Amino acid sequence: MSILDLPIVATLAMRxxxxxxxxxxxxxxxxxxxxxxxxxxxxxxxxxxxxxxAEAVRLEQEADAAEGDSSDGGRWC
Numbered sequence: 672m673s674i675l676d677l678p679i680v681a682t683l684a685m686r687x688x689x690x691x692x693x694x695x696x697x698x699x700x701x702x703x704x705x706x707x708x709x710x711x712x713x714x715x716x717x718x719x720x721x722x723x724x725a726e727a728v729r730l731e732q733e734a735d736a737a738e739g740d741s742s743d744g745g746r747w748c
Contacts (some may be wrong), residue, residue, distance in 0.1 A: 697734035704730040 681744040695703075711723035 677743075686725045697737045700734035700737070704734075 707723045707727040707730070711720045711727070714720045714723060
């Protein structure tokens with residue numbers, strides 16, 4: 672693990688632990704998933720690539736669930 676990997680890993684761990692993404696709009700969640708995949712493309716370590724992909728998938732699932740839970744036909748308010 673490189674010293675450059677630490678901010679990414681720390682951010683993933685904090686967000687997962689705190690559940691701070693629960694109130695974000697689905698579009699924001701999808702944007703974060705796209706950013707994680709872009710970082711994954713240049714990540715030097717396989718474990719980091721796998722962690723970023725897992726987090727991107729989780730964000731997309733959370734966005735899908737948020738869109739499905741809204742009362743106005745899938746639009747998040």
